[in-house]
Amino acid sequence: MELKDQIAAFLKKEFPQTKVSVEQVGEQSATVRHTIGPEELRPGGTVSGPVMMAVADVALYVAILGEIGLEALTVTTSLNFNFLRKPSASQDIIGVCKLLKLGKRLAVGEVSIYSDGEPAPVAHAVGTYSIPPR
Amino acid sequence: MELKDQIAAFLKKEFPQTKVSVEQVGEQSATVRHTIGPEELRPGGTVSGPVMMAVADVALYVAILGEIGLEALTVTTSLNFNFLRKPSASQDIIGVCKLLKLGKRLAVGEVSIYSDGEPAPVAHAVGTYSIPPR
Amino acid sequence: MELKDQIAAFLKKEFPQTKVSVEQVGEQSATVRHTIGPEELRPGGTVSGPVMMAVADVALYVAILGEIGLEALTVTTSLNFNFLRKPSASQDIIGVCKLLKLGKRLAVGEVSIYSDGEPAPVAHAVGTYSIPPR
Amino acid sequence: MELKDQIAAFLKKEFPQTKVSVEQVGEQSATVRHTIGPEELRPGGTVSGPVMMAVADVALYVAILGEIGLEALTVTTSLNFNFLRKPSASQDIIGVCKLLKLGKRLAVGEVSIYSDGEPAPVAHAVGTYSIPPR
Numbered sequence: 415m416e417l418k419d420q421i422a423a424f425l426k427k428e429f430p431q432t433k434v435s436v437e438q439v440g441e442q443s444a445t446v447r448h449t450i451g452p453e454e455l456r457p458g459g460t461v462s463g464p465v466m467m468a469v470a471d472v473a474l475y476v477a478i479l480g481e482i483g484l485e486a487l488t489v490t491t492s493l494n495f496n497f498l499r500k501p502s503a504s505q506d507i508i509g510v511c512k513l514l515k516l517g518k519r520l521a522v523g524e525v526s527i528y529s530d531g532e533p534a535p536v537a538h539a540v541g542t543y544s545i546p547p548r
Numbered sequence: 549m550e551l552k553d554q555i556a557a558f559l560k561k562e563f564p565q566t567k568v569s570v571e572q573v574g575e576q577s578a579t580v581r582h583t584i585g586p587e588e589l590r591p592g593g594t595v596s597g598p599v600m601m602a603v604a605d606v607a608l609y610v611a612i613l614g615e616i617g618l619e620a621l622t623v624t625t626s627l628n629f630n631f632l633r634k635p636s637a638s639q640d641i642i643g644v645c646k647l648l649k650l651g652k653r654l655a656v657g658e659v660s661i662y663s664d665g666e667p668a669p670v671a672h673a674v675g676t677y678s679i680p681p682r
Numbered sequence: 683m684e685l686k687d688q689i690a691a692f693l694k695k696e697f698p699q700t701k702v703s704v705e706q707v708g709e710q711s712a713t714v715r716h717t718i719g720p721e722e723l724r725p726g727g728t729v730s731g732p733v734m735m736a737v738a739d740v741a742l743y744v745a746i747l748g749e750i751g752l753e754a755l756t757v758t759t760s761l762n763f764n765f766l767r768k769p770s771a772s773q774d775i776i777g778v779c780k781l782l783k784l785g786k787r788l789a790v791g792e793v794s795i796y797s798d799g800e801p802a803p804v805a806h807a808v809g810t811y812s813i814p815p816r
Numbered sequence: 817m818e819l820k821d822q823i824a825a826f827l828k829k830e831f832p833q834t835k836v837s838v839e840q841v842g843e844q845s846a847t848v849r850h851t852i853g854p855e856e857l858r859p860g861g862t863v864s865g866p867v868m869m870a871v872a873d874v875a876l877y878v879a880i881l882g883e884i885g886l887e888a889l890t891v892t893t894s895l896n897f898n899f900l901r902k903p904s905a906s907q908d909i910i911g912v913c914k915l916l917k918l919g920k921r922l923a924v925g926e927v928s929i930y931s932d933g934e935p936a937p938v939a940h941a942v943g944t945y946s947i948p949p950r
Contacts, residue, residue: 468598498917515900632783649766736866
């Protein structure tokens with residue numbers, strides 16, 4: 415089974431409720447997709463903030479797992495979000511993560527969040543994960 | 549109808565999926581509660597990170613609405629989270645927000661997140677909301 | 683020599699340029715003071731942003747050293763600042779830190795920054811330090 | 817006088833103590849340089865954290881001024897830093913800013929901080945500025 419599918423299976427086990435799927439992983443990066451339906455929307459036609467936060471968190475997790483392997487004890491220690499533009503209610507949310515640092519104890523990455531098909535990001539996040547001793 | 553109930557009704561309309569209820573609001577502060585069930589848990593017995601992020605976001609929103617009134621165009625611009633301890637799988641999540649600044653254009657507040665009944669916070673957040681011109 | 687003086691001497695050695703002095707340390711907290719002179723001011727009569735950031739960083743460092751001892755390899759991994767109000771040009775800057783978590787590998791704390799004598803904070807910070815294995 | 821020189825002159829007036837010079841500005845981006853000497857160093861041979869924070873703050877300010885013009889009332893509202901690697905004591909610090917959003921009221925940008933000549937960033941920042949009504 416290739417790495418992307420291994421990580422997708424691992425995510426499904428660790429986060430059984432997640433609606434995030436893995437599109438790409440490797441080379442210190444990852445791209446994930448969250449399908450958007452009525453449960454993710456707010457009145458007025460936009461995507462709920464916590465949905466975008468979840469996408470950022472998972473994108474970063476996937477990028478790290480792509481480097482260190484399937485390690486469930488890798489946990490988020492901090493996440494910083496900036497909401498930039500109103501996302502479309504009719505497009506999936508895409509998260510594109512690039513790792514800034516992969517240390518022995520900490521990994522740091524940034525995530526750009528998009529409404530699928532739009533060039534300008536709707537949100538941006540930077541997060542830190544703690545990596546267990548190996 | 550008192551302020552707390554007005555805000556609870558407003559939240560229900562703006563965020564129809566939310567499981568967060570309002571426990572206290574006023575004096576530049578708010579306390580909210582998120583009931584925890586199977587949908588909020590991860591294997592191993594802990595609460596999912598995005599649940600805590602949603603609690604922080606709503607707690608801050610409620611504290612601001614308590615000062616400026618029911619204004620749907622008040623939107624999150626940034627949120628910074630630190631995950632401190634593993635929350636209990638069997639306790640509700642409580643968010644306690646105190647506003648640090650309530651300006652004409654921006655409001656800033658901090659939120660301590662607890663597993664109900666535990667003295668040490670499981671997470672801490674600082675967030676900024678943009679307030680529409682009035 | 684008492685703890686406060688030990689830490690003050692350690693700071694002077696580690697950060698020879700710092701103008702920050704230690705006012706209180708212990709019980710997972712610290713208070714520090716930065717005297718303000720022409721070098722810290724901006725035209726228009728306010729304190730430069732980086733001065734307040736340095737105060738937050740040192741306040742957190744002092745609070746951690748107060749718990750773990752004089753450990754130079756304790757390094758900042760992240761700092762999140764919110765600027766709340768214009769500080770006075772004629773008052774010292776005071777930083778009051780409270781630790782939120784003191785783990786084996788990471789410490790997290792929040793810092794309220796004041797113009798000396800004013801009740802409302804001029805800035806607020808949350809930071810994370812990495813603690814070396816012991 | 818070209819834009820870069822106008823902004824450099826403006827910076828010198830607004831932040832008379834700054835050691836940051838402007839290398840590039842325009843197209844929603846900026847590059848700045850901070851020369852490093854004994855005053856910026858810590859024992860053990862590294863650059864002090866507040867120096868890097870100041871570089872991030874100025875890089876973001878310059879990128880915004882490059883878009884909106886010389887507006888002194890543009891003020892930092894938040895800054896989030898991640899320290900990634902130990903900077904070299906013998907190289908200048910370079911800050912490269914790209915704006916993520918330039919709204920009417922808020923601008924958001926990210927800044928990668930480098931030791932001059934090294935490919936991997938030593939720090940990364942995301943910041944928000946408030947833009948005065950025009």
